[in-house]
Amino acid sequence: MHERTIAELAHGLRAGEYTSVELVEALLRRIEDLDGRLNSFITVTAEQALAQARAADQRLRRGGGGPLTGVPIAHKDIFCTDGVRTSCASRMLAGFVAPYDATVVERLKAAGAVMLGKTNMDEFAMGSSNETSWYGPVRNPWDTGRVPGGSSGGSAAAVAARLVPGATGTDTGGSIRQPAALTGITGLKPTYGRVSRWGMIAFASSLDQGGPMARTAEDVALLLGAMAGFDPRDSTSVDRPVPDYAQALVRPIRGLRVGLPREYFGEGLDPAVRAAVEDAVRVLESQGAEVREIGLPNTPLAVPAYYVVAPAEASSNLARYDGVRYGYRCEDPKDLEDLYMRTRGEGFGAEVKRRILIGTYTLSAGYYDAYYLKAQKVRRLIRDDFARAFEQVDVIAGPTSPTTAFRLGERLDDPVTMYLSDVYTIAVNLAGLPAISIPVGFAAGLPVGMQLIGNYFEEGLLLNVAHQYQLATDWHRAVPPGFE
Amino acid sequence: MTLGPEEVRRIAWLARVAIREEDVPEYARHLSRILEFVEQMAAADTEGVEPMAHPLDLPQRLRPDEVTETDQRERFQAIAPQVERGLYLVPKVIE
Numbered sequence: 001m002h003e004r005t006i007a008e009l010a011h012g013l014r015a016g017e018y019t020s021v022e023l024v025e026a027l028l029r030r031i032e033d034l035d036g037r038l039n040s041f042i043t044v045t046a047e048q049a050l051a052q053a054r055a056a057d058q059r060l061r062r063g064g065g066g067p068l069t070g071v072p073i074a075h076k077d078i079f080c081t082d083g084v085r086t087s088c089a090s091r092m093l094a095g096f097v098a099p100y101d102a103t104v105v106e107r108l109k110a111a112g113a114v115m116l117g118k119t120n121m122d123e124f125a126m127g128s129s130n131e132t133s134w135y136g137p138v139r140n141p142w143d144t145g146r147v148p149g150g151s152s153g154g155s156a157a158a159v160a161a162r163l164v165p166g167a168t169g170t171d172t173g174g175s176i177r178q179p180a181a182l183t184g185i186t187g188l189k190p191t192y193g194r195v196s197r198w199g200m201i202a203f204a205s206s207l208d209q210g211g212p213m214a215r216t217a218e219d220v221a222l223l224l225g226a227m228a229g230f231d232p233r234d235s236t237s238v239d240r241p242v243p244d245y246a247q248a249l250v251r252p253i254r255g256l257r258v259g260l261p262r263e264y265f266g267e268g269l270d271p272a273v274r275a276a277v278e279d280a281v282r283v284l285e286s287q288g289a290e291v292r293e294i295g296l297p298n299t300p301l302a303v304p305a306y307y308v309v310a311p312a313e314a315s316s317n318l319a320r321y322d323g324v325r326y327g328y329r330c331e332d333p334k335d336l337e338d339l340y341m342r343t344r345g346e347g348f349g350a351e352v353k354r355r356i357l358i359g360t361y362t363l364s365a366g367y368y369d370a371y372y373l374k375a376q377k378v379r380r381l382i383r384d385d386f387a388r389a390f391e392q393v394d395v396i397a398g399p400t401s402p403t404t405a406f407r408l409g410e411r412l413d414d415p416v417t418m419y420l421s422d423v424y425t426i427a428v429n430l431a432g433l434p435a436i437s438i439p440v441g442f443a444a445g446l447p448v449g450m451q452l453i454g455n456y457f458e459e460g461l462l463l464n465v466a467h468q469y470q471l472a473t474d475w476h477r478a479v480p481p482g483f484e
Numbered sequence: 485m486t487l488g489p490e491e492v493r494r495i496a497w498l499a500r501v502a503i504r505e506e507d508v509p510e511y512a513r514h515l516s517r518i519l520e521f522v523e524q525m526a527a528a529d530t531e532g533v534e535p536m537a538h539p540l541d542l543p544q545r546l547r548p549d550e551v552t553e554t555d556q557r558e559r560f561q562a563i564a565p566q567v568e569r570g571l572y573l574v575p576k577v578i579e
Contacts (some may be wrong), residue, residue, distance in 0.1 A: 206538065236538070345503060357496060375522075380534060429538060451565040
């Protein structure tokens with residue numbers, strides 16, 4: 001059963017081929033047997049999952065239920081879950097049990113999905129390798145000596161290893177797309193404001209966006225349909241109807257204008273990754289797409305601007321962890337300042353502390369104009385690049401990540417080398433655009449992802465193109481050896 | 485921009501994050517490396533460019549000033565490190 005996609009499972013459950021309880025039991029056994037090799041889950045909620053599955057089976061027997069009734073999923077441990085630990089992979093929140101569900105959790109629950117547990121991630125979503133987690137690194141099922149990418153590395157590894165058919169992720173600079181690429185799955189970062197951020201622990205509020213991860217574009221469409229929509233509790237949520245993403249999948253892509261940014265195929269790109277992406281573009285061409293070269297000249301400024309904006313917003317967001325209202329508190333503080341200093345010094349890991357310090361520095365008196373204000377101006381230049389490109393093309397295609405999965409420990413010595421893992425994904429967050437990563441082949445046995453970027457609220461078109469590509473190819477069906 | 489140990493200690497204090505003395509040199513090295521990297525932005529011509537705070541340039545939405553939350557003090561305090569009689573406890577501030 002673990003081989004089936006969400007669309008197939010939803011169909012099989014409705015047809016009575018198996019029950020949700022059987023499905024959940026089978027996947028819980030798989031997690032128990034196999035996750036020791038991956039460390040993709042922080043918390044497995046077996047009892048709650050079985051209770052939810054029993055309720056789903058009852059609804060299904062009565063002929064009721066939604067599109068996802070009885071389908072097992074997992075949530076990245078950044079989404080608050082009522083009564084279940086939400087750690088954000090940090091010692092700071094190691095004992096934190098949220099008193100409410102995030103909107104995303106609430107909506108997927110309402111659609112009938114059954115939660116199997118909470119997945120591992122980089123601490124507070126800060127990382128591109130899933131090595132900064134307080135709960136230890138996640139390993140890539142394609143090669144357990146390598147990283148799955150990050151920060152949604154646990155969700156990506158669990159989906160790739162067929163421990164769960166779909167999972168939620170969040171993407172601030174590539175945290176859904178880069179791990180999706182490195183583990184050979186499909187992951188979508190929606191338009192900023194499309195999916196509610198309420199109850200999603202904040203990292204960089206002007207960039208953060210939740211989204212779905214699964215094996216196929218069709219499954220991602222089903223999950224997104226349940227997750228997306230206006231939420232008055234999130235002040236940046238956009239009040240706009242949610243289209244029927246599943247229906248949009250079937251359109252032929254004849255005449256689709258695809259732009260290849262020359263800046264995404266230059267120096268630093270692994271030639272084998274480049275070759276796989278070029279092959280994928282030829283598939284789209286054979287389906288009738290018209291491909292042309294475009295320019296996004298401000299691309300080199302994206303990673304530098306991001307590492308001003310994101311740490312600045314993080315330093316402000318993470319000020320709330322003070323050891324007073326919830327979370328970790330140091331032992332025997334001698335005064336209030338000692339309580340703050342040691343709680344935060346002991347509760348946060350090294351990468352989180354680095355980003356808090358960078359953000360504090362760039363926002364401190366006398367530096368604001370040179371850093372944060374400058375970065376916000378650069379942000380507009382980057383958005384204008386995309387606006388000009390979308391006058392000529394419908395979607396932009398390129399590699400998701402410059403390399404395949406790298407070895408554990410390989411990029412821990414130099415933070416900037418790690419940051420450059422996201423060189424093709426970060427500009428999308430700065431502009432607030434939607435983008436998807438789909439598997440398009442292998443390089444030396446490791447998956448390669450192609451990124452498709454769309455104009456604002458064009459998630460339906462991205463899923464359409466991804467689905468048409470997946471009808472013509474079977475890279476998304478490849479199973480990591482040992483996880484068949 | 486290169487940060488020295490003194491500046492790292494000052495920033496850590498501003499951020500209320502304790503850094504162990506033996507870790508200060510590594511923070512100085514890493515933070516300097518990051519700042520040197522982000523300064524590539526300085527070369528960009530942003531004369532007359534309006535700073536962009538929100539990807540969709542949307543204004544902040546306002547809601548009616550009505551009470552919508554219910555009192556959940558006990559639930560919220562159940563996850564606090566130290567509470568007493570409905571109050572959050574911290575070390576003594578005023579002698």
